[in-house]
Amino acid sequence: MKQMFNWQKILFINRIFFDDTFITVVEVIFFSIYLKLSFSNFSSIMGLCLLLSLLVQIPTGYLSDKFNRKLMLIIGNGAEIVCLLALLFLPYLIKGSLFLPVLFIEILRTRMLALASGNFEVLIFDMFKKEIKPEKDFMEKSASYFSIGAIIAAVSGFFSTILFSYLVILSLILDILIKIIKLLLTFFIPSEERTNYKRIEEEKNNKKGVKTNQLNYKLLFLLLSLAILFCISRGTFSLYQPVMTSLDIPLYYYGILIMIVNLAIFILLRILKNKVPLFRLSILLIISFVVLVFQGVLVSERFISGNFFRFFIIAIVFSSMQTIRLFSEGLSSYFINTAIKDREDKTTIFSLYYTIAQLLLSASFFLMGIVQKGTENYLMTYLYMSAIFALIIIVLGIYGRGKKYV
Incomplete structure (x- = not known):
């Protein structure tokens, strides 16, 4: 097995297939059309299930560190696939409101x-x-x-909007197939690969007198900062489709937009390729703040007539947000792994990171629902959320500079 799949092959297959690459593009309208739930229901479900999943994030991380990480990975991913299959058949099994059944499935899935x-x-x-x-x-x-x-997600996102018009459930089915491929790939990861390496690291650290499992504020600040960037990227993405729909822009334009914003990731990385190793947390925060301020350009949408010109402005502005996505999804694993390379409780630390990220994302979904109800305007909801996130980054930057964390 080791000879068939080394770390590069496994990482390659895992990275090129994004999680929920098809359904995320049409997530809001999938909940609306297939599951008959409103945006308020959607934001409430996302917020509640993320909030409740916090109760198990750190305990499950501890279990993985204590017992078997590969086994936990297989059980978790396998059970998630079962949850998605249940969601797929839910409208055929239950008549009437699906809010509580969907909430139960999503809570179980996030756990x-x-x-x-x-x-x-x-x-x-x-x-x-x-x-x-x-x-x-x-x-x-x-x-x-x-x-x-x-690039693959760009093409997938475009086709997802087209396929959705013909068969609503096809996007979810394709995502389930991708998850099955990833699950099968997990079996090729050696179960005890970490044992000898961890023993050697422990002996080195004992000789140096290093306390590998002691939390410090600098590490917590790093986890918080990366979690906020993830929250920005994931939270605002949910508003892309409602914003465009509210501006009377056709759904297939949205498919083109998703293709453009995913291609923006590839272009950005090509530009920054040789500079990626030089990135520090302070640089990530500064760039993210500039990107959020740039979202204010969308105010001009109300003064522009014609779908094409509106789409052109939206494509530019939303594509810029992929810089934050690159940081939060493409580089966060490296930053965290580097910070905890001498620790024994690595999975626990990652669980702590996901706990913080989910807590913030849960809060942002609740906040989006409140703001949307108050404004009754998806574009203004997006702009308000961008402004709030920009203020949070300012606070992070000031605090981090003062404590020399960035």
Whole structure:
């Protein structure tokens, strides 16, 4: 098995197939048309299930560190697939309101994701470390594969909007197939790959007198900052389709937009390829703040007539947001792995990161629902959320500078 799939092949396949690459593009209208739920129902379900999943994030991370990371990864991913299959057949099994059944399935699904979260990153990084290569090689490979995935996601997103018009459930079916491929790939990861490496690291650290499992504020600040960037990227993405629909822009234009914003990931990485190893947290925060301020250009939409010109402005502005997505999804694993490379509780730390990220994302979904109800305007909801996130980054930057964390 080791000879068939080394760490590069496993990482490559995992990175080029984004999670929920098809359904995410049409997520809001999938909930609306297929599950008969409103945007308020959608935001409430996302907020509640993420909030409740926090109860198991850190405990499941501890279990993975204590027992078997590969086993937890397989159980979590396998159970998530079962949840998605249940969601697929739900309208045929239950008549009437699906709010509570969908809420139950989504809560269970996020708990299974919590069981799996962090394990792949730790296992693949340990496989890489056995080759005794510079850590920047891992980051460059991870980012490079992520950019290829962005191209695949670009095409997938475009076709998802087209397929949705013919068969509503096809996007979800394709995502389930991708998850099955990833699950099968997990079996090729060595179960005990980490054992000898961890023992060697422990002996080295004991000689140096290093306390590997002691949390510090700098690490917590890093986790919080990356979690906020993830929250920005994932939270605002849910508003892309409602914003365009509210501006009377056809759905197939939205498919083209998704293709453009995913291609933006590839282009950005090509531009930044040689500079990626030089990135520091402070640079990520500064660039993210500039991108959020740039979203204010969307105010001009109310003064522009014609779908094409509106689409042109939206495509430019939304594409710029993919810079934050590159940081939060393409580089976060490297930043965290580098910060905890001498620790024994790696999966627990990743679980702590996902706990913070889900808590913030849950809060943002609740907030989006409140703002949307108050404004009754998706464009203004998006702009208000961008402004709030920009203010949060300002606070992070000031605090981080003062404590020398960035």
